[in-house]
Amino acid sequence: MKRYLIIPMLLLFSYVHTASAVPAIQQAEMKNGLRVLLMEAHNVPMVSMQLSVVAGSRFEAAETAGTASLLATMLADHSARHDHRALAALLDADAIHLGAAASRDDLKLSLTVLKEALQPGLDAFAELLLMPGWNNERFAIFQQDSISGARKALEEPGAQAATAASRLLFGEHPYGHRSSGTEASLAAIKLKDLKKLYHTQVKPAGAVLAVSGDITMDELLPMLKHRLAGWHGAPKHRLMDIAVAPTVMGKTADISLPTSQTLVQLLRQGPARSDGAFFPAFVLNHILGGGGFGSRLMEEVREKRGLVYGVYSYFIPLAAPGSFVITLQTKADQAAEAEAVVRKVMGEMASGKVTRKQLQASKDNLSGSFAQRMDSNRERVGLISMIGLYHLPLDYLSKWTQKVDAVTLNQVKQQAARFLKPEQWNRVRVGAKLNIEASAVSAAKAH
């Protein structure tokens, strides 16, 4: 018989810092290694869940980029037992929302159901996961449509920049291609590539099932045990088996697109999810450009100068360091000026110009807006899944505001010196008339 190890969360409410007390995350580990994390929420009779398996796009070759995404699409579409029509009828009849998607590190299978439809929902969920149908005709349709989609995406400056940025920052590293793939890489994918990824990586050890909603662990575990009994094994490549990509700095890439605006992205590698200074770096980014209107970049580029609608910064913390991005769009003849302002702000912060007042404002905003980050079951599932996948402590959410509050001005300055030196950044631009701007950049820097 399988045994479940249930670790009750103790001491969760011993330090309630803000008014937004966070319900405990309960954990159970199934015998096959699958971790189940649950946050109960009984106010709406529904359940949301997401299974993360270590089968993201980093486990596919760049030449066949898009394999993990196509695998996700195929898994969610039909099984060996139900073709896509039968499955669609079955899911629609009970309003079962079931989907799948791939990102860099993991492949996610998600389910949102009314409580009363949980049993058929879980039946379908387990069947799709464990009994793939590998229908050739369906594969051909998805492949062809994703190629058209990739072509259509070339109209979007943001998609063009993202592709160029991955290549520029990560080169041959597994993070060097986007999960969506390109026209050429999607065309090179064979059904056997999907099968191979499935058979090597879609395994319970290291996988996490994050659940939020109107259910208890005692109700949930027997339902899972019954359905996931046949799932065994560990992935060939573990989540943390990944090298840090070589550092690149001062590189540029320009992409021509007939748009009225130029998209400017400054890029470098940011912190990994496991970075020891994660919270100071997180608060630093909030001060820089992660906090919307309160942020330095928004203040200088939009509020003071009216140059952009939006200017933002963010980093993507993965198993290894992912991208740290500053992005803006403005009409072509203002791009150089906007970029110069961004670089000036970065330089100032890197040299220690961050005030206690700015730090406090960011902390207040982060703590106060924490409740908004948890506004729905689906949002909570996203957070719980991240906690499980990257092995963050189970009290991560309940200690979150406390951790933010504990960040000191010195720590922020250290992270600013570590991450914001302008010369360490790279640049991608997308737009028309890009070489005219090159001379304008030097002119803007001069005065």
Next chain:
Amino acid sequence: MFIRIFTLLLLLWSMPSWSSAAILQQAMFKNGAKLIVEEDHSAPVAMVQIWLKVGGRDEVPGKTGLAHVFEHMMFKGSAKLAAGEYSRRIAAIGGNDNAFTSTDFTAYFETVPAAKVEEVLGLEAERFAHLALRDEDFQKEIRVIMEERRMRTDDDPNSHMFEELSAVSLRLHPYRNPVIGWMQDLKKLTIEDVRAFYQKHYIPGNVTVVVVGDVDFLQMKKRVGETFARMKAHPVEARFNPKEPEPLGAKRIEVKLPAQLPMLAITIPLPVWEPGHNDKEVAALAVATQVLAGGRSARLQRELVDEQRRAFAASAGYDPFGMGLDLWYLYGMLGPKQTTADFEQAVWALLADMATKPEPKAVLAAAKRNMIASEVFAQDSLYLRAKEIGRMEVSGIGAEHRDAWLKAIAAVTAADLQAAVGRWFTKDRSTTGILTPEVK
């Protein structure tokens, strides 16, 4: 909250009798301001939304984009709060500067810890009543808005094409104008336009305060009584809501833009819900759109994309809570080897099929069940709950009717659906737009 969920669940099974209503608590103040509260004490947070019966339709010719420009100016300081101070105070509470503008309404919203709701209401009332409207702020903000337009519309071939198509589809109704405004108009707007708009439209009779979350109705009533209800009453004028002339035949446009692949879209002006008057027909149109574009079995995806291979993506959309009419749309994205002509032909064949053959029982039941289940899922988010209340309130439907809509959905029969499709989804009522990629 619990009674609302209960009604929704009963509706999932199309219950025959009808008894319980949602707990919406309302208060009307003498100066015309209104308060709607839905208490939910499951977490110590609340969503505050200030809804205004002001939007793109209230602009005069040559001033398109003004309602949206105004929304931006609401963040530029008031008598007591310097520019940016409002944002700083809201940020300190944990909120973000959030707002949205449509043709029918403008709304400002914050999710905050429940203990801060009274402070937020005070801040909102302060800027509403005493907005600074300085020209120097306007001059910067209008440039920001032009960048917003370039980003959202000018440099996006699909939305650019939809803007053109909407303008051609309607002759009188204000949905023909983009909410962000035509660039030509944005270039000519002045601070005087903004001030005149403020005087005329930002009056208590146009305000509905919606609060959903861990609050007490009586306390909210007291607080709104001290803030929005203290403002001087102004007469509220009837809103611009012309009757769109009947279409006289199919219309067609071609939009040439730098793009990679073609797109074809079809619009049809459809009626919107007037509770008690057209429930059957409008609910049938909504269910028909769900059968076409919703769920896993969506006929557009199943038949036109998967089986006939006429497009690589296709969908449709209908908003029965518009004002005056809704511009229903359907579109297909064409791959390199697919033609707009083939897709168009397939669309009309599908619509004709829906008008002549009844949908199978299981398909109809699934469509209805999914629409009502979506409503249960939406109860999970304070933001969506408050938005639904505000939306129904400002469009003139009345938030108290929200469960009657689901009841109307539950009552739709296969014959109703056929009749509605046959009457409304006709070529003569339609406008077709084709995005033709042009390499410059």
